[in-house]
Amino acid sequence: MGLLKWDGRMLALPNMSKLLATLGLTAGLVAGLTQGANAAELRISIEDFESGGALADVVVEVLLPTELQAVHTLIADYSVDQQQKEFVPNVSVISRGSRVNFPNSDDILHHVYSFSSANVFELPLYGNGQNIDYYEPFEQPGVVELGCNIHDWMLGYIYVAETSLATKTDATGEAVITGIPAGEFQVRIWHPRAVSASEALPHAQIQTLTFTDGEPARLRLALVLERDNRLRRAPDAGRTRYR
Amino acid sequence: MKPEPALVTSLFTFRSFRTRLLVFLLALLLPVLLGIYAFVNRENNTYTTDTINSYLELGADVFDFTREEHKNTLLTITSTMTRDWGFRNAFGTGDPFTIIDAADNILMRSLGAADMMLIASMDGEVIIDTKTQGYERLEGEWLALMEAAAKSDEGIGDAVITVDGVPYQITVIPLFLPTPVAWIFGGFPLDNRFADTVKQSIVSDVSIVEYHLGEVGLENGVADVRVIASTLTEQDQFLLTAQLQQTGMTYVDEGLNVEEQNSSAATRRIQLTEGEYGTLMRPLYGQSGDELQIVAVIQKSYNENMENVQAFQRVLLQFYLVVLAVSLLAVILLARSVTRPLVDLARRVRRIESGDFGQAVQVSGRDEIGELASSVNNMARGLAEKEKVRDLLGKVVSQEIAEELLSKTIELGGEEKVVTVLFADIKGFTSLCENTAPEAVLTLLNSYLSEITSVIERNQGVVDKYTGDSVMALFGAPLTRGNDAQNAVRTALAMQQAMVALNQRNRAAGMAEMEAGIGVHTGLVVAGNLGSQNRLNYTVIGDSVNLSARLEGLTRKYHVDNIVSETTRHSATNFVYRELDLVRVAGKREPVRIYEAIGEEGTVAEARLQELATFARALQAYRARLWDEAQALFDELSHALPEEKRAVSLYSIYLERIEELRARRLPPDWDAVFTFDKK
Numbered sequence: 001m002g003l004l005k006w007d008g009r010m011l012a013l014p015n016m017s018k019l020l021a022t023l024g025l026t027a028g029l030v031a032g033l034t035q036g037a038n039a040a041e042l043r044i045s046i047e048d049f050e051s052g053g054a055l056a057d058v059v060v061e062v063l064l065p066t067e068l069q070a071v072h073t074l075i076a077d078y079s080v081d082q083q084q085k086e087f088v089p090n091v092s093v094i095s096r097g098s099r100v101n102f103p104n105s106d107d108i109l110h111h112v113y114s115f116s117s118a119n120v121f122e123l124p125l126y127g128n129g130q131n132i133d134y135y136e137p138f139e140q141p142g143v144v145e146l147g148c149n150i151h152d153w154m155l156g157y158i159y160v161a162e163t164s165l166a167t168k169t170d171a172t173g174e175a176v177i178t179g180i181p182a183g184e185f186q187v188r189i190w191h192p193r194a195v196s197a198s199e200a201l202p203h204a205q206i207q208t209l210t211f212t213d214g215e216p217a218r219l220r221l222a223l224v225l226e227r228d229n230r231l232r233r234a235p236d237a238g239r240t241r242y243r
Numbered sequence: 244m245k246p247e248p249a250l251v252t253s254l255f256t257f258r259s260f261r262t263r264l265l266v267f268l269l270a271l272l273l274p275v276l277l278g279i280y281a282f283v284n285r286e287n288n289t290y291t292t293d294t295i296n297s298y299l300e301l302g303a304d305v306f307d308f309t310r311e312e313h314k315n316t317l318l319t320i321t322s323t324m325t326r327d328w329g330f331r332n333a334f335g336t337g338d339p340f341t342i343i344d345a346a347d348n349i350l351m352r353s354l355g356a357a358d359m360m361l362i363a364s365m366d367g368e369v370i371i372d373t374k375t376q377g378y379e380r381l382e383g384e385w386l387a388l389m390e391a392a393a394k395s396d397e398g399i400g401d402a403v404i405t406v407d408g409v410p411y412q413i414t415v416i417p418l419f420l421p422t423p424v425a426w427i428f429g430g431f432p433l434d435n436r437f438a439d440t441v442k443q444s445i446v447s448d449v450s451i452v453e454y455h456l457g458e459v460g461l462e463n464g465v466a467d468v469r470v471i472a473s474t475l476t477e478q479d480q481f482l483l484t485a486q487l488q489q490t491g492m493t494y495v496d497e498g499l500n501v502e503e504q505n506s507s508a509a510t511r512r513i514q515l516t517e518g519e520y521g522t523l524m525r526p527l528y529g530q531s532g533d534e535l536q537i538v539a540v541i542q543k544s545y546n547e548n549m550e551n552v553q554a555f556q557r558v559l560l561q562f563y564l565v566v567l568a569v570s571l572l573a574v575i576l577l578a579r580s581v582t583r584p585l586v587d588l589a590r591r592v593r594r595i596e597s598g599d600f601g602q603a604v605q606v607s608g609r610d611e612i613g614e615l616a617s618s619v620n621n622m623a624r625g626l627a628e629k630e631k632v633r634d635l636l637g638k639v640v641s642q643e644i645a646e647e648l649l650s651k652t653i654e655l656g657g658e659e660k661v662v663t664v665l666f667a668d669i670k671g672f673t674s675l676c677e678n679t680a681p682e683a684v685l686t687l688l689n690s691y692l693s694e695i696t697s698v699i700e701r702n703q704g705v706v707d708k709y710t711g712d713s714v715m716a717l718f719g720a721p722l723t724r725g726n727d728a729q730n731a732v733r734t735a736l737a738m739q740q741a742m743v744a745l746n747q748r749n750r751a752a753g754m755a756e757m758e759a760g761i762g763v764h765t766g767l768v769v770a771g772n773l774g775s776q777n778r779l780n781y782t783v784i785g786d787s788v789n790l791s792a793r794l795e796g797l798t799r800k801y802h803v804d805n806i807v808s809e810t811t812r813h814s815a816t817n818f819v820y821r822e823l824d825l826v827r828v829a830g831k832r833e834p835v836r837i838y839e840a841i842g843e844e845g846t847v848a849e850a851r852l853q854e855l856a857t858f859a860r861a862l863q864a865y866r867a868r869l870w871d872e873a874q875a876l877f878d879e880l881s882h883a884l885p886e887e888k889r890a891v892s893l894y895s896i897y898l899e900r901i902e903e904l905r906a907r908r909l910p911p912d913w914d915a916v917f918t919f920d921k922k
Binding site: 111113115120145146147148149152154155192 | 326328331334335419420421422424
């Protein structure tokens with residue numbers, strides 16, 4: 001049922017595979033041409049298939065085999081702020097074992113929760129200045145969807161990567177991952193609204209790339225996006241005062 | 244059968260004016276009243292049908308609206324549920340038993356607004372189902388509903404789906420956690436409770452009816468019909484089922500889609516226990532041609548609405564009765580106002596017919612009847628006057644002349660006819676008058692004239708005029724009777740007898756005795772109205788009249804009571820006559836043979852007849868100039884008379900003549916005619 005879209009357009013699976021295969025071939029070719037010596041580099045450029053514009057907040061993770069994962073671990077503390085009843089940043093990329101802090105910059109209370117299997121947790125109603133010192137640990141890799149029990153439209157994502165070899169595209173749709181060991185690895189591309197056939201992780205697709213030292217690998221991709229099906233923000237949600 | 248003409252005539256022949264008026268009034272009024280009644284009835288029926296139709300269409304709209312409201316309530320409930328932290332937590336556990344308890348909890352809190360709940364994952368895997376229908380994955384209508392919701396902007400959908408054979412209004416909404424993670428289906432049954440709710444708003448009966456169109460059904464247009472829910476009684480549900488089964492689904496046959504069905508929904512009439520119900524259908528489930536279809540049936544009784552109409556009809560009928568009663572009364576009064584004076588007039592006319600001209604009818608008003616009444620009064624007055632005139636005329640002139648005058652247009656002129664004229668006179672009246680008081684004379688004269696007149700009239704004579712003591716009577720005018728001369732002679736004889744009786748009475752009363760002279764002659768006269776335009780007289784004129792008067796006069800000369808001319812004697816043969824003489828009266832050249840009527844044949848005494856025979860011989864001798872013989876015979880006759888009459892009698896006259904003729908020298912052509920020079 002992964003092909004089901006909000007807008008009802010059912011993309012034919014063969015066409016999709018063909019598209020993805022074409023893209024993958026290009027990426028592979030590019031990667032092969034950019035093999036380096038010590039650490040390989042992946043240069044990413046993602047655009048919206050429909051509009052052709054740069055696509056931000058696309059997470060790209062190089063999936064290393066288990067024996068290589070321990071070397072590429074970066075445990076750190078992060079912060080997802082709540083500003084103007086939105087999660088900022090909207091998409092965060094962390095590696096497993098890291099902790100995230102959820103401060104409240106609004107002058108009303110928020111109730112942060114997640115029912116995602118990667119980490120079910122909640123921070124019951126708290127206001128500005130509270131829970132500043134609380135850090136939620138994220139041990140399971142996967143996508144954690146953040147919600148607010150008060151504001152249904154508030155939606156944030158924490159992408160918990162297996163290693164530190166993960167990043168997200170910026171406003172220009174570009175990103176770079178460095179320090180990739182040479183070799184042929186799978187690369188996962190994830191976006192909250194990306195159409196995908198993946199059973200393992202929704203909205204993600206896998207590419208296999210070959211990384212060599214010296215020459216950076218390139219990943220150019222146009223993603224087909226679902227319609228944004230998040231709840232609409234209430235008309236008066238932007239107000240700061242309760243009157 | 245053709246009615247007899249007599250019957251038809253009798254049908255339209257009325258004994259009274261009132262009946263006629265009543266029949267005509269009813270003939271006019273009843274069709275009008277019936278026409279109005281029929282018109283009002285038709286308008287009322289149209290109005291009722293329109294009212295019922297608008298009720299039903301409104302009812303169907305309210306039904307849809309109520310369903311919509313319920314649907315929104317359901318959405319609100321399920322939507323709120325997805326925001327419920329407890330439910331979110333329960334769902335977050337992923338434990339179906341916890342989730343189903345949470346769902347039941349919500350249903351309980353909905354106070355019956357929601358009856359069932361089904362939760363499926365975003366790709367259609369059933370997580371919980373409070374109705375435990377046994378689905379593992381969504382299928383059929385459920386799947387279709389989910390897909391329809393997924394396509395919609397809001398991610399919301401609704402449909403009617405049967406659950407355990409009962410149509411449910413189902414809504415679906417995604418569960419956000421915070422991204423959509425599941426579909427939450429909520430539903431309430433379109434059952435009796437729902438039908439009751441709708442009925443409270445629309446005051447019409449609501450039924451939810453299921454059609455099973457099998458293969459056979461589609462071919463024959465006959466459906467297997469089942470009432471799922473209804474506000475009707477069981478009896479009525481049974482009737483509804485039976486009739487829907489017979490008639491089939493109207494809109495299915497038309498092959499329209501749902502929208503078209505709604506717009507073209509035709510009201511039809513279905514007979515239930517308490518009368519006819521206007522019936523309107525709204526499709527709830529299934530498309531045209533589907534095997535299973537469910538419709539909402541909205542029904543409204545015509546009877547309820549007809550109650551007002553019937554009340555109006557009752558009022559109308561009462562009004563009709565009043566109108567009829569007032570009209571009948573008015574007609575009776577009108578008829579009476581016409582017939583009463585008419586009856587009075589009829590009675591009056593009958594009285595006039597019988598000769599009673601008095602008592603004028605009193606009718607007020609200037610209308611036709613008033614005119615008629617015054618005409619009748621005038622007519623009566625006219626008749627009374629005419630009768631008076633006739634009476635008076637009968638007194639002034641004879642009855643028969645009066646009739647003659649009244650019966651014909653009176654004009655001057657007359658006709659020639661043979662008439663017997665009789666003159667009667669009192670001999671020596673002048674000397675009688677000299678010795679008697681005038682009053683006594685008048686009394687005497689009146690008694691004489693009355694006597695004479697009654698004798699004349701008794702013998703069919705007509706008194707022409709009275710001139711002093713003389714009477715002129717006509718026989719044969721104005722009416723010819725055939726035996727007029729005979730009547731005249733008989734009158735003359737009767738007069739003489741009457742005079743005897745009269746004289747006896749007069750003698751007893753000490754009054755003077757009278758002697759009448761009578762002359763009778765028959766001849767051609769002119770009879771007619773004589774006089775001026777303004778005053779005229781029915782009479783006869785001519786020589787015969789004069790001769791008759793002369794003959795009357797001669798009675799004095801011959802000392803006889805009557806003298807009858809030869810013409811009369813020939814016309815009246817059955818009498819005994821005595822020839823008196825042959826005379827030439829003054830102014831007449833032709834001699835006339837004159838007679839004395841003695842009596843009717845067979846009534847004259849033998850001695851008298853002997854005397855007459857002797858007289859005849861004497862007259863013969865006289866005419867033959869045998870003076871001695873004639874004288875001897877006349878002497879003999881004269882001596883037979885009483886002493887006092889010998890000097891003045893018929894015989895003495897002839898004796899005197901013989902004396903005189905002996906002395907004369909007679910010419911050879913002596914004709915024995917005696918000439919009277921004086922009138």
